[in-house]
Amino acid sequence: MIVTYEALRNDPEVREMIAAADAQMKAIGYTEHGMRHAGIIAQNAGMILERLGRFSEREVELGKIAGLLHDIGNLVSRTNHANTSALLAYDLLRERGMPIREVTQVVAAIGSHDEEEHVEATSEIGAAVVIGDKADVARERVRNPLVAAWDIHDRINYAATETQLEVTLEPCTVSLDLTIDTEIGSVMEYFEIFLSRMVTSRKAARLLGCDFHLIINEVTLL
Numbered sequence: 001m002i003v004t005y006e007a008l009r010n011d012p013e014v015r016e017m018i019a020a021a022d023a024q025m026k027a028i029g030y031t032e033h034g035m036r037h038a039g040i041i042a043q044n045a046g047m048i049l050e051r052l053g054r055f056s057e058r059e060v061e062l063g064k065i066a067g068l069l070h071d072i073g074n075l076v077s078r079t080n081h082a083n084t085s086a087l088l089a090y091d092l093l094r095e096r097g098m099p100i101r102e103v104t105q106v107v108a109a110i111g112s113h114d115e116e117e118h119v120e121a122t123s124e125i126g127a128a129v130v131i132g133d134k135a136d137v138a139r140e141r142v143r144n145p146l147v148a149a150w151d152i153h154d155r156i157n158y159a160a161t162e163t164q165l166e167v168t169l170e171p172c173t174v175s176l177d178l179t180i181d182t183e184i185g186s187v188m189e190y191f192e193i194f195l196s197r198m199v200t201s202r203k204a205a206r207l208l209g210c211d212f213h214l215i216i217n218e219v220t221l222l
């Protein structure tokens with residue numbers, strides 16, 4: 001059975017799980033982790049694999065599926081959510097008839113997407129998900145209406161007015177180009193939060209045979 005990204009994206013059960021995961025994140029004061037985030041990571045992962053030009057259409061699709069489902073484990077708990085997401089995705093995909101050889105690739109990509117859990121991408125599909133995930137810095141993710149109550153994550157996400165992820169070839173370079181409003185969040189604050197994420201992204205890019213560049217306000221920092 002061919003399980004497609006589109007079918008999963010429109011699957012009521014998947015949508016319900018992503019909504020429940022986002023509700024948990026909201027309850028603990030985290031930024032948006034719902035359908036918007038899931039969809040963007042799917043698009044980012046698919047774009048990276050497609051641009052590299054050496055992956056089959058189906059591999060690109062598996063990357064998108066891993067991106068869509070990477071954070072569903074948050075519906076159980078934030079702690080160990082990468083593992084939980086992988087296990088929930090396993091059942092979900094097997095129930096829909098996805099062949100085990102595909103399921104193993106998707107769950108491996110999901111299970112190693114979170115640097116806070118001291119894991120790193122172990123496959124090219126996983127690397128695309130990691131880079132795609134760390135690149136989602138956006139004003140729309142902030143949902144705390146009280147500016148005075150914002151934490152550094154809220155501030156930096158709100159300060160990011162534009163985010164662009166690009167892959168160029170020969171030599172292969174993945175670049176994350178951000179426009180930060182420094183009236184809201186300083187570049188230093190950005191670094192405080194994102195240095196470990198950027199190191200993770202660079203490792204993931206290397207796994208894909210690419211360099212990783214971080215550009216903030218037209219200055220290349222990494």
Ligand SMILES: [Fe+2]
Binds near residue numbers: 071081082114
């Ligand atoms: Fe995550």
Ligand SMILES: [Fe+2]
Binds near residue numbers: 070071133
């Ligand atoms: Fe995520």
